[in-house]
Amino acid sequence: MLLDFSDDWRDPFVTTRQGLDIPMQVERLAASNLIEGLRLARVPADQTLRAVAALKTQPDVLYAEPNYLYKAARLPNDPFFNDTGMSKINAQVAWDTQTGSRSIVVAVLDQGIDISHEDLAANIWTNPAPGSIPGFANDLHGYNFLDDNGNVFSGNPVEDHATHVAGTIGAVGDNGKGVMGVNWAVSLMSLKFLDTDTFGEAKNALDACTYAKAMRDLWISSGGAQGANIRVINASFGGGPYSHLFEDAVSRLNDSGILFVAAAGNLDSGVSPATLNNDLIPQYPANFNGPNVISVAATFGADELTSFSHFGGVTFQNAHNFEEYVRILNEDRLPLLRAASLTPKQRLIREMVLQLKTGAIETGYFHKKFGVDVWNEFRPVYEDLEEKGLLQHQNSNVTLTRRGLLEVDHFLIDFFEPELRTVRYA
Numbered sequence: 545m546l547l548d549f550s551d552d553w554r555d556p557f558v559t560t561r562q563g564l565d566i567p568m569q570v571e572r573l574a575a576s577n578l579i580e581g582l583r584l585a586r587v588p589a590d591q592t593l594r595a596v597a598a599l600k601t602q603p604d605v606l607y608a609e610p611n612y613l614y615k616a617a618r619l620p621n622d623p624f625f626n627d628t629g630m631s632k633i634n635a636q637v638a639w640d641t642q643t644g645s646r647s648i649v650v651a652v653l654d655q656g657i658d659i660s661h662e663d664l665a666a667n668i669w670t671n672p673a674p675g676s677i678p679g680f681a682n683d684l685h686g687y688n689f690l691d692d693n694g695n696v697f698s699g700n701p702v703e704d705h706a707t708h709v710a711g712t713i714g715a716v717g718d719n720g721k722g723v724m725g726v727n728w729a730v731s732l733m734s735l736k737f738l739d740t741d742t743f744g745e746a747k748n749a750l751d752a753c754t755y756a757k758a759m760r761d762l763w764i765s766s767g768g769a770q771g772a773n774i775r776v777i778n779a780s781f782g783g784g785p786y787s788h789l790f791e792d793a794v795s796r797l798n799d800s801g802i803l804f805v806a807a808a809g810n811l812d813s814g815v816s817p818a819t820l821n822n823d824l825i826p827q828y829p830a831n832f833n834g835p836n837v838i839s840v841a842a843t844f845g846a847d848e849l850t851s852f853s854h855f856g857g858v859t860f861q862n863a864h865n866f867e868e869y870v871r872i873l874n875e876d877r878l879p880l881l882r883a884a885s886l887t888p889k890q891r892l893i894r895e896m897v898l899q900l901k902t903g904a905i906e907t908g909y910f911h912k913k914f915g916v917d918v919w920n921e922f923r924p925v926y927e928d929l930e931e932k933g934l935l936q937h938q939n940s941n942v943t944l945t946r947r948g949l950l951e952v953d954h955f956l957i958d959f960f961e962p963e964l965r966t967v968r969y970a
Contacts, residue, residue: 548606549581560598575750612784616742644727654706656697656736663722669731673770686734689748696734753793779806785901798836806830809854904943
């Protein structure tokens with residue numbers, strides 16, 4: 545579990561409302577330097593949700609949440625994907641002006657990058673002063689947060705996700721080899737937290753964000769002699785429930801001028817179209833609320849969304865016609881318009897869904913805020929999920945089972961109003 549304390553926890557256990565003492569070992573993380581009070585709490589795996597619920601009732605605990613798992617987003621296997629993509633974004637026009645610069649560092653938060661790849665090696669970032677950040681030794685080309693060392697690439701051929709992503713960002717251009725990236729010249733830093741099966745823990749992602757911010761701050765304070773000029777973190781993964789602590793970490797990156805570019809989400813085709821709509825079922829970290837967060841969808845040659853790409857997940861939408869766009873710009877305003885307003889019921893559903901993604905809700909909260917008994921309001925859906933073993937209901941508490949947490953994104957659509965269950969665009 546991940547916790548945020550206002551004071552350190554000293555007890556060797558946490559006690560539930562039912563009087564059950566759950567053994568708990570509390571440890572600091574590297575990310576504790578980024579988020580004051582952040583700790584990793586180790587409890588028996590089958591007691592995780594009970595421990596989270598118990599800790600949330602403690603006055604000194606600001607947040608308590610599972611150490612969520614994230615998974616790499618799916619990538620197309622078309623060997624000419626980059627060629628098609630570069631044409632579609634009119635990269636050639638930009639290249640007439642600028643082809644990139646190795647003074648800009650893009651950190652790839654993913655698996656490890658193959659730093660010896662012939663089309664990437666010249667653009668791999670090299671640390672001018674390894675070991676400058678305490679706790680991160682031998683960080684020559686980034687850091688391996690999975691194994692806590694400076695060896696960012698295993699050499700295993702199945703560890704190819706970050707290398708593919710890095711190629712799109714910055715494969716060397718105009719060198720007569722392979723493909724070209726959006727940036728022909730750039731410095732690629734490898735922040736490894738996903739394993740060879742493309743899964744990674746939130747605590748390691750938080751440590752990576754801590755390292756990135758520290759390196760950017762050091763680069764500024766040293767006048768470029770140490771650290772790294774990280775301007776962007778690429779995060780092509782997702783799938784975990786909402787994490788307040790991860791969102792806090794991304795917000796701290798903004799304090800150092802670092803963009804956080806995340807995959808909107810990629811599910812296999814065949815699922816309900818509404819489950820791909822991030823405005824209805826948020827995907828994280830792409831749906832984190834922050835001025836430095838950019839959510840990226842996937843399209844194919846016809847400039848339409850692929851069958852597997854998520855979309856939406858925005859609070860604001862661009863002005864919808866060119867004349868209005870220019871008029872707003874001329875008024876020194878951003879050409880952004882708010883999306884359609886939600887009805888009171890839609891607000892209730894949205895908040896309930898967000899809380900369910902954390903693993904539990906307290907029905908009394910919704911009755912107090914909205915004047916609605918959500919169990920009775922959505923009784924057929926809740927009872928069906930309970931019968932399937934996806935959640936448990938006791939008094940005013942609704943708690944997802946382990947299986948329910950794993951399948952949460954697929955059944956939340958059942959709570960939406962019928963006319964919104966097949967919506968394709970937000």
